[in-house]
Amino acid sequence: MQTAFRFKRSDKIAVLTGAGVSAESGLKTFRDHDGLWESHKVEEIATLEAFQKNPEKVWCFYKQRYYQLSDASANPGHFALKELEDYLQDNFNLITQNVDGLHARAGNKRLIEMHGNLNKCFCIKCGAEFALDKIDLDPSIPKCPECNDYLRPDIVLFGEIPYKLETIFKILVNLDFFLVIGTSGSVYPAAQFLQIAKTGGATTIGVNLEKPNNLRFIDEFHQGQSGILLPALLKEWLKK
Ligand code: BV8
Numbered sequence: 004m005q006t007a008f009r010f011k012r013s014d015k016i017a018v019l020t021g022a023g024v025s026a027e028s029g030l031k032t033f034r035d036h037d038g039l040w041e042s043h044k045v046e047e048i049a050t051l052e053a054f055q056k057n058p059e060k061v062w063c064f065y066k067q068r069y070y071q072l073s074d075a076s077a078n079p080g081h082f083a084l085k086e087l088e089d090y091l092q093d094n095f096n097l098i099t100q101n102v103d104g105l106h107a108r109a110g111n112k113r114l115i116e117m118h119g120n121l122n123k124c125f126c127i128k129c130g131a132e133f134a135l136d137k138i139d140l141d142p143s144i145p146k147c148p149e150c151n152d153y154l155r156p157d158i159v160l161f162g163e164i165p166y167k168l169e170t171i172f173k174i175l176v177n178l179d180f181f182l183v184i185g186t187s188g189s190v191y192p193a194a195q196f197l198q199i200a201k202t203g204g205a206t207t208i209g210v211n212l213e214k215p216n217n218l219r220f221i222d223e224f225h226q227g228q229s230g231i232l233l234p235a236l237l238k239e240w241l242k243k
């Protein structure tokens with residue numbers, strides 16, 4: 004596995020992951036041929052007006068994805084990123100577009116779930132937050148145990164502002180390396196992070212099955228499966 008780079012413990016490194024990093028855990032990605040959106044129209048499912056118009060349908064889509072999680076587990080690509088955090092400690096940050104919680108399951112702590120998390124929901128009235136495994140999911144629209152109004156998935160829908168953007172932008176402009184893994188670079192503002200990091204002086208490395216849309220901002224690109232490439236690359240990156 005060829006890479007031109009070696010990481011020092013003092014290097015400031017951030018990673019952005021997308022659905023591709025969970026593909027080898029058996030979870031569908033968004034834009035691959037059998038991607039999630041093909042069988043569902045985005046407008047129907049992951050938008051705020053879709054939820055307001057048809058909350059049952061949006062809950063049904065997210066419950067399905069949530070139930071799928073029970074037989075998914077973190078793969079070697081996730082564990083390689085946990086090892087990278089162990090090596091870099093506070094110089095490491097992991098920003099994920101994924102809502103599957105697999106990075107947390109692999110043990111990453113310095114994690115920002117910018118699009119939310121499938122195992123979380125909150126009340127549209129009182130804002131109370133709950134884990135899905137703590138509420139009754141039988142009703143087509145689960146009800147808030149505190150005030151009995153509707154709950155909604157804690158997912159950033161299209162048209163909503165992703166979480167922790169302030170924190171993310173501060174991280175991006177002060178990096179030695181920025182790694183982008185398993186994302187097509189088609190959803191904003193995450194698709195712009197590469198350019199922001201590069202402008203801030205970072206060396207950028209990409210790992211993806213296909214060439215992503217923002218390839219022009221990637222200094223070193225590795226094409227292939229992250230579950231295979233990341234463990235091999237990590238060995239090289241951390242070599243003395
Ligand atoms: C916002 C919900 C305002 C959770 C998601 C026109 C132009 C530009 C932008 C817009 C536009 N019209 C609307 C917008 C804005 C819109 C947007 O970007 N739309 C796109 C479709 C054009 N964005 C928004 O609405 C965002 N909000 O803009 O607010 C704002 C923002 C900032 C400041 C002020 C105001 C909200 C975006 C969040 C939406 N919610 N998810 C869920 O249901 O999961 S996004 C959804 O797409 C997922 O979270 C997913 O992570 C994300 C991105 O997809 P990827 O992760 O990249 O997945 P994809 O399938 O695309 O790619 C997978 C890649 O992996 C592929 O390249 C494949 O080759 C590779 N791969 C496959 N297997 C492997 C692999 N790689 C390695 N190994 C493998 N084994």
Ligand code: ZN
Pocket residue numbers: 126127128129130131147148149150151152
């Ligand atoms: Zn409530």
